[in-house]
Amino acid sequence: MRLNVAALVGAVSLVSAATVPPYTGTIINGERFPTLIDVTLEDLNTGLESGLFTSVDLVTAYMDRINEVNSTLHMVTELNPDALSIAAEADAMRANGTILSPLHGIPILIKNNIATADEMNNTAGSFSLLGATVPNESTMAAKLRKAGVVILGKANLSQWANFRSSNSSNGWSAYGGQTYGAYYPGQDPSGSSSGSGVSSSIGLALASLGTETSGSILSPSEVNNLVGIKPTVGLTSRYLVIPISEHQDTIGPMARTVKDAAYLLQAIAGPDIAGDNYTAAIPWANNTAAAPDYVAACDYSSFAGKRIGVARNVLEIYGQYTDAPVLSAFEEAITQIEAAGATIVDANFTAFEAWQTDGNETLVLNADFLSGLANYFDSLTYNPYDLADLAEERNFTRSFPAEDYPERDTAVWDGALEQGWNNTDPRFWPAYQANLFYGGEGGILGALERTNTSAVLLPTQLSPSIPALVGSPVVTVPMGFYPANWTVTMNSIDTLVSTGPQIPFGLSFMGRKWSEAELIGFAYAYEQRTMHRNEVQPYLVPNIELADVVALKAS
Template sequence: MRSLLGALLCVLAVAPQANAHTRPVENLDAATIPQLVRRMDAGTLTAVDLARAYLRRIETVDRKVRSVVAVNPEALAQAAESDRRRRHGKARGPMDGIPVLLKDNIDTRAMGATAGSRALRVPPRDDAELVRRLRAAGAVVLGKTNLSEWANFRSTSSTSGWSAVGGQTNNPHVLDRNPCGSSSGSGAAVAASLAQVAVGTETDGSIVCPAGQNGVVGLKPTLGRVSGDGIVPISSWQDTAGPMARHVVDAAILLSALEGAGVDYAADLGSATVAGKRVGVWRLAGRDAEADRVVADAVDVLRRSGAEVVEVDLPYQRQVEAAEFPALVTEFKHDLERYLKTRPGAPRTVAGLIAFNEADPVELSKFGQEIFVEAAQAPPVTDPVYVEQRRTATSLARRSIDEVLAAHRLDVIMAPTNGPAWRTGYGDGDAFELGSSTPAAVSGYPNATVPAGFAGPLPIGVSFMAGHGADATVLRFAAAFEQAAHARRAPGYLASSTP
């Protein structure tokens, strides 16, 4: 990857500027897509300029973060084509010329899709549907990001951000802290300004947790909003791709492109307000003192902004959690083996993956594959025990949100996204103490997280959840909170933090 990136930068160094009046983006961290588009329309910035800036940051900054596993050899050509369209008045919309990184479980012909596993180093046959939609929108696909191998569904003691393909991704705020999974590379890369936006995927927490711990915005959309075609699966009942960005407006613009249905989620976000709205606060208090403090501060922000805050507790959580995992194990075997049929040269079954890992010198070097072993013995999706597990998990997760929204006449529910990032280690798995992703993940409902505060140098986010199809609603609440709180800050790349 580094040799390819160096070659791209050498080509770029001798390439003529598209316009003598162009100038670089001085602060990529603060720049939003609408600001960049205005500059490109005015001729003071080109898509090639922007791609060059991000490629150079990947070359320099990612040596610390280790979030990018592949660079697109076509990135500069895509940027140049975007500039040609714009010069001829044929720009395709706000994503035209905008650099985006993709999680490496999303199929791309040019860069592969490994899900972090050496077993999937054979290239896929085609691009995923969401990649085709991004290209139709004119986006510049810069490369692929590391992830927790197999989206954290290989071992009960896996470490987020580690894969046999990409090694360990680090949290850019404090490098010995964990970026959370499984979209760890996408969250860390966006926080480190290695692309304007990135695409992650979530089954339960894998967009919102890395967004929260890396101090960026993440949206887990309503299930079905974004095509899952060409994405290495865990479960079609819960999996979805979604946007990760430094700014809510950018996440909204990216979601519009990913959905590809003519919806503009960014429309009027600048005027978003919580005034007169009712927000239920699910505090999850007592699990982490720093998260409790950040949530209390977030409640103060909402009240000062005119929202009415109601204390709530979401029911049925134990029943949902008890049914979710065994259901996912069955779905994983079924959905993954169906996907593996599209990857000639790769193992065709979970049992084949187990054998591959046992023979490989890297795959089992950090942790085992207990979930794979369990999945290999899982019943079929016609099994009545499984059918009841899925019915219980999904119906109770939906009721947990729907009933609370209705009982308190709420617009949204807010909860802490994460506690402070833990130190990365191996053998004992991740040190999760706090997470609120499960109700929205299992129900298939939207969940948007936005930076809300810090525990020392470590970011903490809050999440906004609502009912089926309420993606625009949660984005508007996230945008209004972002504008009122101004909580996000650029990472410091500290080697370590005090205990």
């Protein structure tokens, strides 16, 4: 169902962008209720276990908060009409002593390209898939349900995960409208997991799932003051997730704290060999090794005795395009990490300069999308427009007025169709091998091996591209904010605020494949020493709190 945002439950709260401490909650009858913009999973579990509130209360509060601000920020496309009944079931199980996981009864939003076998749509932001049905749940949705999660709704995204237009904007989709960030009016939410990022940032769910091909978890996590985990390709199943590239796509958590992101990764990681054979590469897929404990990896002492690299040549090449506050905060972060016990060394991407003029990633993405989209269409049990491939999708998009063509073009698709060959063509292999060189020996994997480092650091603005080529993991964590007097700059089509006063930016930890636990440990150790997230509050915060819902129920 489409989310009805006509009736707002309360007035939007506009707060100063000045540095303020986190809100500590409301006290009712001597009991302190957490505030939902700051609450952690452990806080929620404490309240659920004590009977202070229920999962139904949580779902009600989150839905009310979404309704309160969605007509302004457009971050949620649909609420799950079954969410309250699922929450009631979770409460009944809890009352009977059955707890499925630490996420039992916890509301989570998922990106609108992750399929659910329920009343919600899975559209990638396009009307061409409105009403389509899938044969099963995506593995991601199924894993969440197995953990007892309440899938609260679908978050808006950059249409087709930013793989359609050369002149669109981050966070826009025909189906969901234009998502905005909450740290400055008209803020670019970044893409493509835009709605997931904004929703998590202002407490519209505990956390959310995003997808990434190259930057689509990391970038919206950064500008929305979040922790984002971009897992190794194959750690999380892509079964019934609308694809761009089978070689680069991955699904990961976006949350306000490292530990909450780790809890969510724990629930969704693991093999799904029947649905996504890339997961067969997981080192513990056949029980030959112990699966990591991502939550236990949250260790304040993680930096002690570790070698951490800095990709200095990336900074030299891209430094002229990187703002001074970001570079200054990055150097401060290096100092803090060194003080925490790490040895800092240069770890350059030796082929980074040559990669600047290389076009093989485009060839690979085009080829993968031509194959993957056709396969997704073919998997549908109901395909409302009987679309079979990208050519037919382009024809639909160009002829359906709500798709906003030609104001938003189809240039990315035009290039893929002009290329004309998919990933079964012999021309695919050399292009893919070039990617593996630029991301591997000439990129992040080679840097790690040559310098014997456990992770390499970059500002998150500069981190996504090279790990994307080889499918290696990255974790971003808040690193700071643009100054309060920073001059506003706009995006390339002059519709969204790209940088401006108090807009967040992040620090990335890049590692070897399957090294998520170690990266989580580093991110946690940095987060706990700095707590940058708490330094600035969003300009727009929902008024409705969990305490209001409980008080209303009791009245």
